Amino acid sequence: MIHSLFSETRNNLVLSERIVFCLLKDVKSVTIKMVRVMSYIKKILKHINKYLRFYIMFGLTAIICLYILFFSPLTKYLSIYNDSMTIEYDMEPKEGYSWIFELENENIKLKEYDDNKWIFVPNKNGKTVLTFYYKNEDDVLYEITYGLKIRGNKIIWINGEGKGLTSYPNPY
Numbered sequence: 001m002i003h004s005l006f007s008e009t010r011n012n013l014v015l016s017e018r019i020v021f022c023l024l025k026d027v028k029s030v031t032i033k034m035v036r037v038m039s040y041i042k043k044i045l046k047h048i049n050k051y052l053r054f055y056i057m058f059g060l061t062a063i064i065c066l067y068i069l070f071f072s073p074l075t076k077y078l079s080i081y082n083d084s085m086t087i088e089y090d091m092e093p094k095e096g097y098s099w100i101f102e103l104e105n106e107n108i109k110l111k112e113y114d115d116n117k118w119i120f121v122p123n124k125n126g127k128t129v130l131t132f133y134y135k136n137e138d139d140v141l142y143e144i145t146y147g148l149k150i151r152g153n154k155i156i157w158i159n160g161e162g163k164g165l166t167s168y169p170n171p172y
Contacts (some may be wrong), residue, residue, distance in 0.1 A: 003116070012114075021042070038086070048131060054055070070143075071137060075156060077156050077157065077171065078157040078158065078159065078160065078170075079156075079157045079171065080153055080154055080155075080156050081154065081155045081157070081171065081172075082153060083118070083119045083121065083122075083153050084119050084120065084121050085108075085121075085133055085148075085170075085171045085172075086115040086117065086118070086119050086171060086172050087117070087120070087132070087146075087153045087158075087171045088116060088118075088119075088169060088170060088172075089093075089116045089117075089120045089132070089134075089168075090116065090169065093116075093117070094141070096136040096137075097134055097135060097136050098132050098134070098136075099116055099132055099134050099170070100132070100135070101118065101130060101131065101132045101133070102128075102130075102131045102132075103129075103130055104128045104129040105126070105128050106123055106124070107119045107122070107123055107124050107125070107126045107127065107128040107148070107150045108121065108122055108123055108128055108130070108150060108155060109121060109123045109147065120153065120155065121155075122150045122152070122153055122155055123150070124150065125150050125151055125152070126149075126150055127147070127148065127149050127150070128148050128150065129145060129146070129147055129148070129155070129159075130141065130145070130146040130148055131142045131144070131145045131146075132145075132146075135166075140164075141164055142162070142163065142164040142165050142168075143162070143163040143164060144160070144161070144162045144163075144165065144168050145160060145161045145162075146159075146160050147159040147160065157171060
């Protein structure tokens, strides 16, 4: 009986040694794998640390480009005038010709007029077209059109077109 107990204990001990050996073997392989993973992580972190500024610059550049492409305003303004807009034509007058203007509606109104200089102020919100003609009784020599949008006390110049002129003065 003692012998059988001893042999049973011995068998259990041998079995326990085998289990511990297998466990140690598994722990060793797991440890080796973990060391490899940690080595890869260290290389990745070293790479990220080395090139982090480039990643940040690339990311910000990409975000700005996407913003410009998809979220920039669709309407581009030529200019914005606070409180008033002055149009002045500084040209030598031709015999019998004079500048006259025509408004599409009353969103802006004429505040002052002096020879070849007009000052317009906002009247109410909305869009309007301001057209100047340089003409005599029956002939239009030049035609200048300003597309305007009025918001509060701002006059926003949206577009313009000149006929008969190679260039025309910008409002101020």
